Amino acid sequence: MSEHRALNRRVVTLPFMLLGVLFLIALYYLGVRFVNGMGFVTNLNGGYAWGLWVVYDIVIGTALACGGYALAVVVYVANKGKYHPLMRPALLASLLGYGLGGLGAFIDMGRYWQFYNILLPWHMNFNAVMLEVGLCVAAYILVLLIEFAPVALEKFGNTNLRQKLNKVLFFFIALGVLLPTMHQSSLGSMLIAMGHKVHPLWQTLYLQPLLAVLTAFTMGFAVVVFEASLSSVGFGRPSETPLLSGLGKAIVGLIAVYLLFRFGEVVVQGKLGLLFAGDLGSLMFLLESALFIYPMVVLMSPGARSNSRLLLWSAVSMLFAGSLYRLNAFLLTYNPGPGYSYFPSVPEIMVTLGLVALEVMVFLYVVKRFPVLHGEKRA
Amino acid sequence: MKRRDFLKASISGAATLCSGGALARPNLEPAPNAVGMLYDSTLCVGCKACVSKCKEVNGMPAVIEGDWYSWDSARDLSSDTLNVIKVYREGEAEVKDRVENGFAFEKRSCMHCVDPGCISVCPVTALRKDAINGIVTYHADACIGCRTCMTGCPYNVPQFDYDNPFGEIHKCQMCNQAGVERINKGQITGCAEACPTGATLFGTREALLQEARRRMSLKPGEIYSYPRGDVSKPHSLYEKPAPEYQQHIWGEKEAGGTNVLHISAIPFDKLGMPPLRERSYASISETVQHTIYNYMALPAVVLGGLTYVVRRNINDDEGDKS
Ligand code: SF4
Ligand code: SF4
Numbered sequence: 001m002s003e004h005r006a007l008n009r010r011v012v013t014l015p016f017m018l019l020g021v022l023f024l025i026a027l028y029y030l031g032v033r034f035v036n037g038m039g040f041v042t043n044l045n046g047g048y049a050w051g052l053w054v055v056y057d058i059v060i061g062t063a064l065a066c067g068g069y070a071l072a073v074v075v076y077v078a079n080k081g082k083y084h085p086l087m088r089p090a091l092l093a094s095l096l097g098y099g100l101g102g103l104g105a106f107i108d109m110g111r112y113w114q115f116y117n118i119l120l121p122w123h124m125n126f127n128a129v130m131l132e133v134g135l136c137v138a139a140y141i142l143v144l145l146i147e148f149a150p151v152a153l154e155k156f157g158n159t160n161l162r163q164k165l166n167k168v169l170f171f172f173i174a175l176g177v178l179l180p181t182m183h184q185s186s187l188g189s190m191l192i193a194m195g196h197k198v199h200p201l202w203q204t205l206y207l208q209p210l211l212a213v214l215t216a217f218t219m220g221f222a223v224v225v226f227e228a229s230l231s232s233v234g235f236g237r238p239s240e241t242p243l244l245s246g247l248g249k250a251i252v253g254l255i256a257v258y259l260l261f262r263f264g265e266v267v268v269q270g271k272l273g274l275l276f277a278g279d280l281g282s283l284m285f286l287l288e289s290a291l292f293i294y295p296m297v298v299l300m301s302p303g304a305r306s307n308s309r310l311l312l313w314s315a316v317s318m319l320f321a322g323s324l325y326r327l328n329a330f331l332l333t334y335n336p337g338p339g340y341s342y343f344p345s346v347p348e349i350m351v352t353l354g355l356v357a358l359e360v361m362v363f364l365y366v367v368k369r370f371p372v373l374h375g376e377k378r379a
Numbered sequence: 380m381k382r383r384d385f386l387k388a389s390i391s392g393a394a395t396l397c398s399g400g401a402l403a404r405p406n407l408e409p410a411p412n413a414v415g416m417l418y419d420s421t422l423c424v425g426c427k428a429c430v431s432k433c434k435e436v437n438g439m440p441a442v443i444e445g446d447w448y449s450w451d452s453a454r455d456l457s458s459d460t461l462n463v464i465k466v467y468r469e470g471e472a473e474v475k476d477r478v479e480n481g482f483a484f485e486k487r488s489c490m491h492c493v494d495p496g497c498i499s500v501c502p503v504t505a506l507r508k509d510a511i512n513g514i515v516t517y518h519a520d521a522c523i524g525c526r527t528c529m530t531g532c533p534y535n536v537p538q539f540d541y542d543n544p545f546g547e548i549h550k551c552q553m554c555n556q557a558g559v560e561r562i563n564k565g566q567i568t569g570c571a572e573a574c575p576t577g578a579t580l581f582g583t584r585e586a587l588l589q590e591a592r593r594r595m596s597l598k599p600g601e602i603y604s605y606p607r608g609d610v611s612k613p614h615s616l617y618e619k620p621a622p623e624y625q626q627h628i629w630g631e632k633e634a635g636g637t638n639v640l641h642i643s644a645i646p647f648d649k650l651g652m653p654p655l656r657e658r659s660y661a662s663i664s665e666t667v668q669h670t671i672y673n674y675m676a677l678p679a680v681v682l683g684g685l686t687y688v689v690r691r692n693i694n695d696d697e698g699d700k701s
Contacts, residue, residue: 039541046456046538049529077685079692110524110539110546123503123521127665130527131502132672170693174685178678182671189667193500193531195634195660196653205663209671336535338651339455 004088004371006155011365019357026354029347030107038110041347047340048331050108052348055330057104057355059187060323062137063219065097067227068144069180070220074250076173083243085374088151090224092372095144096359102141103355105134129189136183143179146172155370181213188212191329199281199333201274202325204265214258215322218292221251222318229312245305251318255296259289284328291321403666406635406659407494410513413584414553414562415491415630415638416571417591420645421476421622422578422605423484425464429570429579433462433488436554436561436569455487458540458549462488462570467650476622476644483643485650486579488570489536489551491515492659494635497550499661500531505548512562513584513638514555519547531661533634533653567609574607577617582610584638591628591642597621635659 033041044051067090074080075087106112117123118134125131147169153162188208191198204211225244266272275282295314304310331342344352367373430453434441442453442460453460465487470480495515498506505522508515517537528537528548540546554561554568561568571581580587590610597603600620606613622644629647630637633655643650671677 035544037540037542037544037546039543042541044539044541046529047535049526049539076689076692081692105525108525110526110541110548111519111522112524113545114521114523117503117521117523120503123505125498125501125504126672127661127668128500128502128527129664129668130500130525132668134502134525170690171686173693174682174689177685177689178682181681182678185671186668189664190500190527190530192667193496193660193664195496195531195533196655197530197533206667209667337653340535 003085003375004151004154004373005375006371007368007373009368011368016361016364019361022350022357023354023361026351026357029351029354032347033107033351038108041345041351043342043345043348045340045342047336048334048342050330051342052331052344052352053104053108055327056352057108058101058137059326059330061097061104062101062187063184063216063322063326064223064319065094065101066180066184066216066220067091067223068094068147068220069177069184070217071224072173072177073217074247076170077177080246083247086224086228086243088148088372088374089227089367091144091148092151092363092366093223093227095141095148096363098137098141098144100355100359101137104352105137107351129186129193132186133183133190136179136186140176140179140183143172143176147176151370151372180216184216185209185213187216187326194334197334197336198329199335200271201266201281201285202329202333207261207265210261211258211325214254214261215325218251218254218258218318219322221247221254222295222315222322225251225311226315226319229308229315242306244308244311245302248299248305248311248314251314252296252299255292255318259292259296262289281333284324284333288321288324288328291317291324295321404662404669406657406662409493409584409636409638410509410511412511413493413513413638414582415513415584415587415640416553416568417580417582417587417610418486418639418641419578419580419594419605420483420485420641420643420650421624422576423464423486424576424578425466425484426575427464428573428575429486430460430462430464432569432573433551434460436559437461456536456538458538458543458546461549461551462486465651467645469649478645478649481645483645483650484578485643486641487534487536487651488639489515489553490534490630490637490639491551491553492533492635492637494659494661496531496533496634496659496661497528497537499665500527502527506537509555512555514553514562515550516552516556517548517550522548524548533655533660571608577605577607577613580606580610581608584640586610587640588628588631591631591640594621594642595624595626595628597624599623632657635662 029041038044042051071083071087071090075083106115109115118131149165150162153165186209188211191203191208192205225247228244266275275285294317298304298310298314439459442457444454453463456463465485467483467485469478472480472482474481476483491514493513495508498508498515502525503521503523505518506515506528507518524539524546526539529535529539537548537550539548555563567581571579580590587610594603599622602618603621604616604618606616608614625643625646627647629641629652630639641647648654
């Protein structure tokens with residue numbers, strides 16, 4: 001009845017245990033963070049209020065988790081049903097990525113025991129971009145859970161509930177497209193209020209939401225291509241390349257639009273000179289642009305689009321491009337003023353690594369025990 | 380057809396965003412009875428009486444950095460230091476208020492912005508501005524510790540107490556926080572009261588602006604009667620030749636203006652003030668946000684369109700998908 005199957009392989013393997021060790025190390029540092037305070041494990045300071053945890057776990061992590069979002073747009077909005085086989089793994093990765101973002105937000109929240117204030121209408125500040133991000137990410141995690149519920153119901157054979165859920169699922173799918181559009185664009189808008197601290201090459205003011213949502217899309221597609229090609233290599237399953245090459249075309253268009261706005265803004269605002277300043281900002285901008293341009297150029301040729309190696313490389317390039325765009329804007333070229341510097345501490349890095357390890361462990365467990373991956377036969 | 384619907388919705392959305400002009404929110408205006416301070420860098424002798432008075436008012440310990448134990452040697456704002464005197468030094472640092480081979484002092488504390496970035500970005504309204512006197516206060520009972528205020532303040536003023544597992548944000552509240560309320564009781568700020576030279580003056584924003592403008596118009600060397608304490612009712616005055624002021628009142632216009640004003644003989648960028656334009660970033664951020672989320676109308680329309688399209692496409696697929 002469903003074309004999805006669990007992999008039914010052993011869960012506790014050597015890599016799984018190594019990931020577990022990483023997670024335990026993270027747990028230790030998290031203990032220190034909650035008992036003694038953030039200052040004992042992070043290098044955050046008066047100028048750099050946000051470090052690796054916010055910028056990787058939330059800003060970059062949720063964008064990496066946009067696979068489910070990007071694919072939902074293709075499958076359900078543009079009505080390209082042939083991509084459906086990719087949907088479940090993409091949804092799972094999104095759920096875990098956003099879960100990690102939510103967890104990261106909680107860990108980084110200085111007064112976490114009052115987090116519920118953000119849900120109390122009399123506390124809400126509707127001028128604050130952060131309010132939109134917080135509520136919208138929380139709502140999206142719920143929506144992802146609902147979208148993924150059929151998988152669990154299928155496993156436990158609860159057809160009655162599953163049929164009921166299927167009847168209303170279209171509404172949650174629609175929400176699952178709207179919500180990421182909202183908060184991914186807002187993640188960009190957050191940069192506006194940071195004003196002069198954001199490097200002029202990344203401070204695009206009115207364009208922030210658009211650039212953020214476009215890069216979230218490219219990263220979402222890249223993740224889908226990346227995961228599908230990798231799982232066919234890693235689990236020795238049949239290649240999904242014919243499906244993926246179609247996505248390649250969409251990617252070319254997206255990056256073209258993005259670059260048009262990105263460079264258009266630089267030219268119109270007279271910031272072209274900054275590109276050749278030879279400082280960190282100009283270097284990073286050029287690197288970031290190269291990482292966007294490479295996949296666009298490669299995927300323009302139909303030949304390359306059906307070559308799984310080139311597809312994989314393009315996906316990797318795009319993942320780095322989108323991540324670097326965020327990293328640059330929020331951290332690397334972010335300059336709060338004289339006297340402040342930041343580089344993540346070892347514990348900060350270990351916590352982030354440990355959380356990613358947890359994410360991978362859960363992913364492995366779920367695909368081995370739940371009907372997530374598409375069966376051998378093509379639909 | 381359905382694809383066109385979706386495109387239409389997105390395009391009208393994008394158009395609304397681009398025409399933000401109609402909903403643009405301008406800079407906020409000063410509160411009717413805004414109180415503030417005027418810091419005249421040329422009068423400051425760097426004694427830090429204001430720093431220690433501030434600690435006394437706020438019950439905070441002295442900060443010792445390096446081997447300077449004689450008095451508070453905090454170099455920057457922190458959760459234990461809400462007001463700090465910083466030093467500008469160039470070359471030999473011989474002459475006060477000279478750019479080359481000179482030195483100067485600069486006060487750093489909350490500027491009590493007219494259009495505060497910290498308030499605009501706080502998701503839970505933990506930072507609030509008094510509607511009458513314009514003082515920006517912090518309320519820990521609302522705060523979730525996300526530290527967005529630190530990123531949204533152009534001056535890096537709010538400071539989170541990272542070394543405390545139950546830390547909170549600390550910033551100058553112009554001595555008017557609950558439990559202190561010096562301004563409500565008719566007193567002046569601790570730092571202005573303690574300042575021996577009148578480098579830090581208390582008063583209404585209006586009166587302080589007038590005082591600053593008077594000083595701008597002085598010829599270098601001209602004798603001027605400098606007040607101490609409250610600009611409108613100084614507890615004493617003293618005469619002194621005027622320095623050569625920069626013709627710039629910091630806080631008159633910057634990012635919508637501030638209630639704490641600075642004047643100086645050294646250009647402000649050299650004193651570490653941020654490069655700000657007249658339009659506040661808070662107003663741009665809110666313009667973008669409210670253009671997209673005006674009464675949630677746009678998201679609602681898009682959701683309606685999406686629901687319709689998705690439902691159709693799922694039904695189309697009904698045949699071959701379970
Ligand atoms: S200086 Fe910073 S903390 Fe003070 S009111 Fe302005 S934005 Fe807020
Ligand atoms: S740290 Fe507290 S005061 Fe600052 S923005 Fe977050 S909730 Fe508001």
